[in-house]
Amino acid sequence: MAYATIALQNQTIQIQTVPGSGLIQVFLPESAPCFYNPASGLFSAAPSIEGGTPDLVSQHLPELKQKLNEFDAARRAAIAEANRLSAGA
Numbered sequence: 001m002a003y004a005t006i007a008l009q010n011q012t013i014q015i016q017t018v019p020g021s022g023l024i025q026v027f028l029p030e031s032a033p034c035f036y037n038p039a040s041g042l043f044s045a046a047p048s049i050e051g052g053t054p055d056l057v058s059q060h061l062p063e064l065k066q067k068l069n070e071f072d073a074a075r076r077a078a079i080a081e082a083n084r085l086s087a088g089a
Contacts (some may be wrong), residue, residue, distance in 0.1 A: 002075055006067040013064075015071065022066055038072040041065060 002017045014027040035044050044063045044089075 004071055006071065008064055008067065015068065017075065021084075024072060026064075026068070036068050038069055074079070 001019050004015050005012050006015060007013070011029060013029075015026050017023070018035065022037065022039060024038065025033050026036055027033045032045065035046065036042075037044070041069075045077055
């Protein structure tokens with residue numbers, strides 16, 4: 001499980017990966033956490049439910065998606081590099 005923070009409209013948003021799912025859990029201030037699926041580009045209120053989009057997400061959706069996708073790409077690259085290094089050892 002990876003933990004990180006991203007800045008969105010002068011707020012710090014905490015995020016964490018959900019092991020085995022490919023989802024990123026997003027902890028929004030004054031709102032229930034939601035889940036982002038980088039593969040589909042969709043947010044949901046629960047890991048298996050599609051469609052719920054909290055207000056902060058709705059207001060800043062393109063910027064938040066970009067930051068979450070950047071985080072996911074960096075995380076995947078780090079995992080691939082670690083796998084490459086361990087295979088070469």
